[in-house]
Amino acid sequence: MKKKRGVKKGHIAAFFVIVAAFAALIASNVLDHAEEISLGLDLQGGFEVLYEVHPIDEGQQMDRELLTDTVAALNARINVLGVSEPNVTIEGDDRVRVQLAGVTDQQAARELLATEARLSFRDVDDNLMLDGSDLVEGGARQSFHPDTNQPIVTVTLEDANLMGDVSQEIMQNPDNRMAIWLDYDEEDTFYEEIQKEDSKIVSAPTVRSVLRTTDIMIEGNFTVESAQQLAGVLNAGALPVELEELSANAVGASLGERAMDQAIYAGFIGIGLIFAYMIFYYRFMGLVALVTLSIYIYLVLVVFNWMNAVLTLPGIAALILGVGMAVDANIITFERIKDELRSGKSTMSAFRAGSRRSLSTILDANITTILAAAVLFYFGTSAVQGFAVMLIVSILTSFLTAVFGSRLLLGLWVNSRVLNQKPRMFGVKEREISEL
Amino acid sequence: MNFEHENTKIDFVKHRKKFFIFSGILLMTGVILLVTLGLNLGIDFRSGTTVEVLADETVTAEEIAGEFQELGLEPDDITLAGGANDIARAAFIGALGQQETLEVQAHFEELYGNTPNVSTVTPIVGEELARNAIISVLIAAVGIIIYVTIRFEFLYGISAIIALFHDALFILTVFAIVQMEVNIPFIAAVLTIIGYSINDTIVTFDRIRENMSYEKRIKTFDDLARVVNKSLVQTLARSINTVLTVVFAAAALFIFGGEAIRTFSFALVVGLVAGTYSSLFIAAQLWMVLKWKQLQRKKKQRTAEPTEA
Numbered sequence: 001m002k003k004k005r006g007v008k009k010g011h012i013a014a015f016f017v018i019v020a021a022f023a024a025l026i027a028s029n030v031l032d033h034a035e036e037i038s039l040g041l042d043l044q045g046g047f048e049v050l051y052e053v054h055p056i057d058e059g060q061q062m063d064r065e066l067l068t069d070t071v072a073a074l075n076a077r078i079n080v081l082g083v084s085e086p087n088v089t090i091e092g093d094d095r096v097r098v099q100l101a102g103v104t105d106q107q108a109a110r111e112l113l114a115t116e117a118r119l120s121f122r123d124v125d126d127n128l129m130l131d132g133s134d135l136v137e138g139g140a141r142q143s144f145h146p147d148t149n150q151p152i153v154t155v156t157l158e159d160a161n162l163m164g165d166v167s168q169e170i171m172q173n174p175d176n177r178m179a180i181w182l183d184y185d186e187e188d189t190f191y192e193e194i195q196k197e198d199s200k201i202v203s204a205p206t207v208r209s210v211l212r213t214t215d216i217m218i219e220g221n222f223t224v225e226s227a228q229q230l231a232g233v234l235n236a237g238a239l240p241v242e243l244e245e246l247s248a249n250a251v252g253a254s255l256g257e258r259a260m261d262q263a264i265y266a267g268f269i270g271i272g273l274i275f276a277y278m279i280f281y282y283r284f285m286g287l288v289a290l291v292t293l294s295i296y297i298y299l300v301l302v303v304f305n306w307m308n309a310v311l312t313l314p315g316i317a318a319l320i321l322g323v324g325m326a327v328d329a330n331i332i333t334f335e336r337i338k339d340e341l342r343s344g345k346s347t348m349s350a351f352r353a354g355s356r357r358s359l360s361t362i363l364d365a366n367i368t369t370i371l372a373a374a375v376l377f378y379f380g381t382s383a384v385q386g387f388a389v390m391l392i393v394s395i396l397t398s399f400l401t402a403v404f405g406s407r408l409l410l411g412l413w414v415n416s417r418v419l420n421q422k423p424r425m426f427g428v429k430e431r432e433i434s435e436l
Numbered sequence: 437m438n439f440e441h442e443n444t445k446i447d448f449v450k451h452r453k454k455f456f457i458f459s460g461i462l463l464m465t466g467v468i469l470l471v472t473l474g475l476n477l478g479i480d481f482r483s484g485t486t487v488e489v490l491a492d493e494t495v496t497a498e499e500i501a502g503e504f505q506e507l508g509l510e511p512d513d514i515t516l517a518g519g520a521n522d523i524a525r526a527a528f529i530g531a532l533g534q535q536e537t538l539e540v541q542a543h544f545e546e547l548y549g550n551t552p553n554v555s556t557v558t559p560i561v562g563e564e565l566a567r568n569a570i571i572s573v574l575i576a577a578v579g580i581i582i583y584v585t586i587r588f589e590f591l592y593g594i595s596a597i598i599a600l601f602h603d604a605l606f607i608l609t610v611f612a613i614v615q616m617e618v619n620i621p622f623i624a625a626v627l628t629i630i631g632y633s634i635n636d637t638i639v640t641f642d643r644i645r646e647n648m649s650y651e652k653r654i655k656t657f658d659d660l661a662r663v664v665n666k667s668l669v670q671t672l673a674r675s676i677n678t679v680l681t682v683v684f685a686a687a688a689l690f691i692f693g694g695e696a697i698r699t700f701s702f703a704l705v706v707g708l709v710a711g712t713y714s715s716l717f718i719a720a721q722l723w724m725v726l727k728w729k730q731l732q733r734k735k736k737q738r739t740a741e742p743t744e745a
Contacts, residue, residue: 092564110534248555258490262694270688274681281677314624314700321628321704324682325635328674331681332639335674361642364587368638369631371583372576376627379572387624391631 011416015409019291026298033298033305039101039260040312040386046101047109051243053094056116060241062094069240070096077112080232087310095246114243116183117233119155121166124175124190129166132238134158136214140234142227145219151227153218155234164212177204180218202230263316271297274327282334284425285410289330292405296326299397304390314387322394325369329402332365333358334426341428347421351414355407362403370395448668449661452721459602459718466609475611478619478699481563485532487511488553489524489544500524503547507539523695569623573604573630580634588645591726596637599719603633606710607703621700629707632682636715639674643667644720657728664724668716679712 041048053070055062067090078086078100087099100109121130139156157163170178179190180202193199202220222230275293278286300319304311337354345353370392377388419425423433489500497514504511504526511526532540537554544552577597584593604626611618644667654660686708690701 259694259697262692263689263697266688266692266694267685269692270685273684273688277677277681277684314621314697318624318628321632321682321685324678324685327681328635328639328678331674331677335671335677338673339670361639364642365635365638368580368583368634371579372573372627372631372634375572375576375579376569379568379575384569384572384620384624384627387627391628 007418008416011412012418015412015416018409018412022291022295022298026294030298030301033301036305037301038308038310040310040315041099041101046099047248048097048099049110049113049248050091050246051096051098051114052246053096054242054244056240056242064090066240067094067096070243073237073239074098074113076236077117077233080112080229080236096243110245110248112229112233114245115233116239116242117236118181118183118238119234120181120184122179122181122184122190123170123173124177124179125173126179126184126188126190129169129178130157130162134162135234137237138235140231142222142224142231143217145217150219151222151224153220153222153227153231153234155216155218157214157216160212160214163214163216164210167207167209167211170207171210176207178207179204267316267319271323274323278327278330281427282331283427284413284419285330285334285337285406285427288406288410288413289327289334289402291409292330292401293323293326295405296397296401297323299401300394303393303397307389307393309389310386311390312386315390318387318390319394322391322398325366325395326398326402329362329366329398330406332361333403333406338426338428341423341426342432342434344434347419347423347426348414348417351410355411359403362399366395366399446669446672447665448716449665449721449724452717452725455717455721459714462609463602463605466605466612469612470608473612473615475608475618476615478617481566481618484512485528485537486553486555487526487528487532487540487544488555489526489548490550490552491522491524491548492550493548494522495524497524500526503543504540507536507543509536509540566623569627573627576630577601584638584641588641591723591730592641592645595719595723595726596634596641598722599637599714600630600633602714602718603629603707603710606714607707610706611703616699616702619699621697622703625700625703625707628704629711632708633711633714636675636678636711637719640667640671640715640720641723643671644723654731660724660728660731664720668720672716675712675715679708683708 053062053067055066060066071088071090074088074096075086078088078098087097087101089097089099091097098113119132119135120128122128134157136156136158141154143152143154144150145152166178170176179194181188182200182202184200188200190201190204193201194204203218205219218230220227271293275286275290278289280286282289297319300322309315333355336358337350340350340353341347373388373391373395377385377392413419423430489495500514501511509528509532511528514524514526532554541551541554544550577600580600581590581593581597584590584596607626607629611622644664647663647667647670648654651659651663654663683705686701686704689697690705693701
């Protein structure tokens with residue numbers, strides 16, 4: 001029998017220092033990172049609409065620029081609503097998806113988003129008198145009517161003479177009302193629309209004298225809030241396009257929370273079972289796997305937070321599945337080491353040969369899966385994309401932790417010589433070992 | 437579980453025809469079922485509205501139907517869910533209007549204190565997602581074949597892709613049989629299984645490649661069968677341990693993960709079983725049959741050449 005060489009205590013100390021350092025790092029900020037990750041609609045509740053974009057004018061080209069303008073205009077509008085983390089994305093050639101997490105008043109949000117905010121001033125025969133291009137940009141505001149103290153919206157014209165001419169013209173009509181329209185369409189007529197309960201005509205004041213002024217007061221059935229929103233939308237600018245609602249999805253927040261709690265609870269159980277099995281089956285190596293898997297979960301959370309990605313239910317599922325992939329990399333390596341031990345190699349050379357031989361297997365398996373995930377990300381839409389992102393992040397991180405992390409940590413123990421002649425620590429029985 | 441390589445003699449190859457026939461019949465049935473019965477398509481693939489009500493107490497379908505009747509609405513289907521049957525899902529074929537949606541939300545919020553989920557979808561979105569996913573998988577399959585051809589050899593790539601489609605079709609077949617509702621996360625699950633299946637098959641093939649390089653000359657069919665058997669036995673512990681750990685995670689999601697991901701996790705569990713089965717009994721055997729044909733063709737060419745000259 002070989003003489004047992006001295007144990008290198010420094011290696012074991014290094015192992016505990018590394019583990020302690022990571023434990024301290026994880027304990028100190030894992031909760032901060034977990035809390036900073038923005039949650040998808042399915043987890044925190046909110047409101048999602050998918051719009052199809054149609055150009056307003058016949059001659060308008062449907063192109064990328066028009067879509068980008070639409071997104072910019074929608075973002076400006078959402079600011080009026082005061083949503084903290086809106087998500088407006090272009091999908092395909094003519095779609096825009098708007099996700100508003102945590103929005104409580106869905107009706108207001110829907111109306112605010114879809115209105116084109118094209119303000120126009122017309123006579124009762126629907127002839128155009130003034131439109132948005134005659135207004136000072138950003139000149140709309142909410143104020144109160146000087147006489148009635150009702151909330152109103154005032155807009156500013158670029159030239160006082162404009163209003164003078166218009167009011168003079170309208171005064172001469174037998175029906176001397178001036179209709180203030182929002183989103184007038186070719187087929188709309190004044191007398192039909194004014195009857196409607198939810199009319200596109202915001203107000204129709206009677207013009208009795210020539211008004212040479214730049215300020216126009218729009219009275220309507222406003223509350224302070226709705227007047228503020230209309231002013232905000234007018235300032236944010238008209239949408240360059242017409243939006244058709246393809247689908248709308250409202251998620252109640254309490255259901256989201258519940259789904260989240262359940263998924264996390266299930267995740268803990270699943271990961272706990274994996275840990276228990278790994279230690280039971282691979283003994284000492286399982287313990288190392290437990291350390292690297294914990295680091296893996298922590299790193300995925302940190303990377304996800306850095307990327308500002310949105311975590312959804314399929315994302316959580318991909319994260320938990322990623323744990324499975326990380327475990328797989330460990331298992332492939334550990335099985336190889338066990339093979340080498342069984343063939344009669346010493347602990348140190350079994351560790352070296354096992355690590356080396358398992359690398360190409362893990363590499364090929366991971367690259368093919370990443371290839372599939374990358375294609376999904378490139379061609380998929382929202383839900384599939386979120387899943388693919390999480391899968392790619394998981395695989396890359398698992399490769400780092402399971403291959404390099406496990407190798408480093410296990411290597412410290414193996415090279416300390418403490419484990420020499422102790423195949424049972426690796427889950428290998430003495431009688432399985434064949435003589436060289 | 438312990439697999440002592442020297443003492444374990446399992447013949448994975450001998451019964452290959454039975455496995456091919458079993459899978460063939462199963463998948464054929466699957467295709468017939470998919471064409472005739474079809475999948476139970478959820479609201480993601482149909483035009484309509486689902487209202488998910490979270491009640492603060494146990495409810496019955498009749499109670500919920502009664503509440504909708506007060507609003508003048510008649511759901512096409514009501515299902516109960518949740519640990520204490522405190523979630524009710526009412527499906528309407530055909531979309532609810534904005535006014536109706538608001539009424540429903542206000543009504544149930546007043547009743548239970550929770551705003552119900554209202555999802556309105558036109559099927560275009562779901563259909564397009566599914567079509568997108570299928571196209572993506574086809575593109576990914578080509579990519580995988582190219583990668584595997586470069587790293588391994590063309591026959592490995594073809595066998596791996598056949599195993600991949602086997603697993604995907606297997607899940608669809610099971611869902612056609614149990615008629616569980618198919619939603620968008622289901623697509624994510626099928627995609628996961630495709631990734632897993634590839635991962636699993638490649639690990640086995642990697643071992644076959646390694647063992648093939650140790651062989652000096654493959655002369656008989658038995659030589660080839662021996663290599664494949666040896667490789668499968670050597671990777672058996674890894675295959676079983678990996679699938680067990682992933683099944684732990686998927687089963688935990690299925691049992692404790694809640695309604696929202698039940699379809700997803702069920703599809704995962706089914707797919708993992710299919711993936712392991714195909715890696716152990718289909719993929720390597722398929723490669724072996726193809727490889728043997730290739731070897732024989734080469735042999736014929738070699739014996740034919742001298743007579744020509």
